[in-house]
Amino acid sequence: MIGDRSSVSDYVNLYSHTHHVLASPDVTLRQTLIGSGVRITYHATVLAGVCVGDDALIGTGAVVTKDVPPHAIALGVPARPVRYKVRHDCPYCRRGEPHPSQCQDRLPDRKPNPDYPDFLKPGFGTREA
Numbered sequence: 148m149i150g151d152r153s154s155v156s157d158y159v160n161l162y163s164h165t166h167h168v169l170a171s172p173d174v175t176l177r178q179t180l181i182g183s184g185v186r187i188t189y190h191a192t193v194l195a196g197v198c199v200g201d202d203a204l205i206g207t208g209a210v211v212t213k214d215v216p217p218h219a220i221a222l223g224v225p226a227r228p229v230r231y232k233v234r235h236d237c238p239y240c241r242r243g244e245p246h247p248s249q250c251q252d253r254l255p256d257r258k259p260n261p262d263y264p265d266f267l268k269p270g271f272g273t274r275e276a
């Protein structure tokens with residue numbers, strides 16, 4: 148889901164699913180949420196299940212693996228917030244209150260392949276490097 152006034156540049160990848168590392172047909176569907184007024188710049192990738200907060204900016208070529216807070220400028224692989232836009236016109240910033248967000252409304256993950264009905268724990272089937 149993409150909020151209003153958001154822009155998605157050329158060659159951006161927005162994912163809505165992941166594959167298990169050992170079994171490609173084991174797919175998990177995750178809702179990816181992009182807030183309002185977000186800019187996702189050239190060649191950036193947003194992995195499945197991530198929530199990008201309102202007014203955030205995702206840098207060129209970034210790979211977003213975790214939620215991005217409102218107003219954040221997130222760069223790199225994996226993407227990290229490096230700066231925050233200062234928005235004096237934002238009533239939530241001005242009052243120091245949390246911003247309203249759709250992140251908590253993300254739909255639960257789903258399994259589309261009946262051959263792989265179970266959610267495996269993150270990292271299942273792998274070991275630390």
Ligand SMILES: [Zn+2]
Nearest residue numbers: 234237239240
């Ligand atoms: Zn704000």
